[in-house]
Amino acid sequence: MAEQRADRPGEHAGGAENESLLTVLLALAANLGIAIAKIVAAVATGSASMAAEAAHSIADTFNEVLLMVGLRRSGRPADRRHPLGYGKERYIWTLLVAVAIFGMGALFAFYQGFQTLVRHHGNEADPLVGYCVLAVSLVLEAISWRQALRQVRAAAHAEDLPLTAYIRRTDEPTAISVLLEDSAALIGLLLAFAGLGLHQLTGSAAWDGAGSVLIGVLLTAVALVLGRINLNLLIGSQADPRVVADVRARLAAAPEVEWVVDLVTMTVGADRVLVCARLDFRDALTAGDVERACVRMGRELREAHDEIDEIFLEPVPRDDPELRERVIARYGRPLPPEQSGTG
Structure with missing residues (x-):
């Protein structure tokens, strides 16, 4: 991670x-x-x-x-x-x-x-x-x-x-x-x-x-x-929905990311937000490519939203059945295929 x-x-x-x-x-x-x-x-x-x-x-x-x-x-x-x-x-x-x-x-x-x-x-x-x-x-x-x-x-x-x-x-x-x-x-x-x-x-x-x-x-x-x-x-409440939507859009738009599998945000204080995301990276990337992409995406998110304090980005496969089940259980319903697994 x-x-x-x-x-x-x-x-x-x-x-x-x-x-x-x-x-x-x-x-x-x-x-x-x-x-x-x-x-x-x-x-x-x-x-x-x-x-x-x-x-x-x-x-x-x-x-x-x-x-x-x-x-x-x-x-x-x-x-x-x-x-x-x-x-x-x-x-x-x-x-x-x-x-x-x-x-x-x-x-x-x-x-x-x-x-x-x-x-x-x-x-x-x-x-x-x-x-x-x-x-x-x-x-x-x-x-x-x-x-x-x-x-x-x-x-x-x-x-x-x-x-x-x-x-x-x-x-x-x-x-x-x-x-x-x-x-x-x-x-x-x-x-x-x-x-x-x-x-x-x-x-x-x-x-x-x-x-x-x-x-x-x-x-x-x-x-x-x-x-x-x-x-x-x-x-522990979710961050402002507009911030959540923008974070999801920025992560999905990254060239190294194929799929935003899961996105969790939580308010940890006044003007302080924790962001945790599970991302399916492109298979052709090396470990070094993934590390540099995480550093860049973290910096871009903090520049876009100064209330974001901590960012955790985890590479995962989007077709993992256990992970998919956990995400669907959290949101209470199966999500559409184009959004399956996203927060």
């Missing part, structure tokens, strides 16, 4: 790292200030919705710290024990963010909400301080949200993808995490506003409790979405 190794990820990775760090730092500063203000307001008003929002902001502040740790640790270079690098560690820390959102935010919001609904009463203190804190929080959260949205939109534009498609395909979950957190925070603030206002207008604390429960539902939904994104990345 001939193997080509890149010494580092793509050229654009450093810029993306810096942008992600700025997004996380801005969110951390905003959430820390908001959390302190909400705690004071929750104590002053006795509002269940405000208490739920305070827990939400505490969880978000803790989450930004987790994201910063993930950014730093996942950027370490490959070594003997981890030859493919530490890129996937970022997904573990972001998955912990999803757990924290549910465990620290959603469960507390459910507890506060149901407790208020069962008791049917709450603190009748003047909610003015609550309104003021919520208004300031909306401004600060909007600033953080705008930065996260700007980064995600720019990344989607660079990938020539719609925003929703980029969120589904991205291998960089940090900015997505901040965007989802801040989006949930903005909606949660509106729910808290509604809970406080309806409580004041009707005199019934049930509205405040309902607002807290809805905040819990919102945070649970965000936690599930984040968890699903990072679970797929941790399992």
Whole structure:
């Protein structure tokens, strides 16, 4: 087997790292200030919705710290024990963010909400301080949200993808995490506003409790979405289908290659892709010809796609029945003769 190794990820990775760090730092500063203000307001008003929002902001502040740790640790270079690098560690820390959102935010919001609904009463203190804190929080959260949205939109534009498609395909979950957190925070603030206002207008604390429960539902939904994104990345997802198609086309077009028998790609970190291909080379080639062809094809693939990190190219016969069976089993169905055995 001939193997080509890149010494580092793509050229654009450093810029993306810096942008992600700025997004996380801005969110951390905003959430820390908001959390302190909400705690004071929750104590002053006795509002269940405000208490739920305070827990939400505490969880978000803790989450930004987790994201910063993930950014730093996942950027370490490959070594003997981890030859493919530490890129996937970022997904573990972001998955912990999803757990924290549910465990620290959603469960507390459910507890506060149901407790208020069962008791049917709450603190009748003047909610003015609550309104003021919520208004300031909306401004600060909007600033953080705008930065996260700007980064995600720019990344989607660079990938020539719609925003929703980029969120589904991205291998960089940090900015997505901040965007989802801040989006949930903005909606949660509106729910808290509604809970406080309806409580004041009707005199019934049930509205405040309902607002807290809805905040819990919102945070649970965000936690599930984040968890699903990072679970797929941790399992090992295929590279962008456009990259896969281009890699297959380039390998098939090489003059030394008769058949692309199998092609496997996997995301191993943000902007880092592993490529493994089994190729049927022309029988007239010498071993030296195959080695030089592998070196050239590896170089061309990395020049075409700077996110490609590791490349493994293996010469195989395309008519091997065991190999053919394994490839067909992976893709779940027999492939057309002209594509048989290709990924």
